[in-house]
Amino acid sequence: MRDLGAGFGHLLNGQRWVARHGKQYGFGLLPGLITLVLYAAALVALALWGDDAVTWATPFADGWPSPWLGLFRGFLTVVLFALALLLAVLTFTAVTLLVGQPFYENLSETVDRDVSPDGTAPESGLPLHRELWISARDSLRILLRAALWGVLLFALGFLPFVGQTVVPVIGFFVTGFFLTEELTAVALQRRGVELRERLTLLRSRKLLVWGFGTPLGLAFLVPFVAVFLMPGAVAGATLLARDLLGEEITDEGDEPGNPGDPEGQQVTGP
Numbered sequence: 001m002r003d004l005g006a007g008f009g010h011l012l013n014g015q016r017w018v019a020r021h022g023k024q025y026g027f028g029l030l031p032g033l034i035t036l037v038l039y040a041a042a043l044v045a046l047a048l049w050g051d052d053a054v055t056w057a058t059p060f061a062d063g064w065p066s067p068w069l070g071l072f073r074g075f076l077t078v079v080l081f082a083l084a085l086l087l088a089v090l091t092f093t094a095v096t097l098l099v100g101q102p103f104y105e106n107l108s109e110t111v112d113r114d115v116s117p118d119g120t121a122p123e124s125g126l127p128l129h130r131e132l133w134i135s136a137r138d139s140l141r142i143l144l145r146a147a148l149w150g151v152l153l154f155a156l157g158f159l160p161f162v163g164q165t166v167v168p169v170i171g172f173f174v175t176g177f178f179l180t181e182e183l184t185a186v187a188l189q190r191r192g193v194e195l196r197e198r199l200t201l202l203r204s205r206k207l208l209v210w211g212f213g214t215p216l217g218l219a220f221l222v223p224f225v226a227v228f229l230m231p232g233a234v235a236g237a238t239l240l241a242r243d244l245l246g247e248e249i250t251d252e253g254d255e256p257g258n259p260g261d262p263e264g265q266q267v268t269g270p
Contacts, residue, residue, distance in 0.1 A: 007211025014236020028231025031100025093182045094139040108186045111238040115249045124190045138195045176213030183237035
């Protein structure tokens with residue numbers, strides 16, 4: 001259970017880090033705001049014209065008597081919007097990271113330098129277009145995995161009692177895992193860790209991952225919260241990536257040997 005608390009600690013420490021670095025926080029807000037506007041426009045359009053899309057997709061039901069026609073298409077419209085909302089939550093992080101790749105790369109590197117005992121940060125050495133391609137490719141792979149989980153959990157949601165109690169809890173843990181994968185990818189990809197290795201690494205410390213990603217996923221369900229938490233989430237994910245790889249983390253970014261840390265003590269936790 002220690003890992004569960006450690007994961008949550010990384011999330012909190014990431015938010016504290018950006019709170020102390022206002023400039024980095026300000027730049028980190030821009031990608032989230034852009035993505036939020038795009039997603040909000042798509043969801044509003046779906047709310048306005050979703051019933052038309054369902055009517056177009058179900059011509060076989062045109063001759064059904066009332067009230068079955070209205071109930072059937074109304075149910076499908078609600079399902080369509082619910083799936084779109086779930087997809088928005090699952091993909092918001094990936095799209096925001098893709099839009100803000102240069103911003104978050106810089107933020108993650110700054111965190112690495114700040115908490116590293118020697119003040120250095122790993123660099124990928126790849127050109128920006130190559131990093132964007134790798135990020136987009138890996139995000140698509142993760143999205144497909146998340147979509148499969150989403151369909152499975154949606155189907156299980158129709159089971160009596162279990163679908164209304166156990167399945168939503170599982171859904172939050174699944175969402176937390178994939179959120180953590182997307183966020184730690186910024187730091188791990190810079191270290192040359194491929195997607196398959198990242199997934200193996202995260203599965204080896206599931207409690208740590210859930211402690212970080214599950215509360216973040218719950219917070220992301222609140223409108224607009226995701227935008228303001230994203231910079232701190234990237235910072236916290238960088239700390240989590242260092243923890244996963246066994247890299248040392250200095251206390252709150254203090255430099256070894258400064259007045260606030262006279263003995264240069266280093267810790268490996270948040």
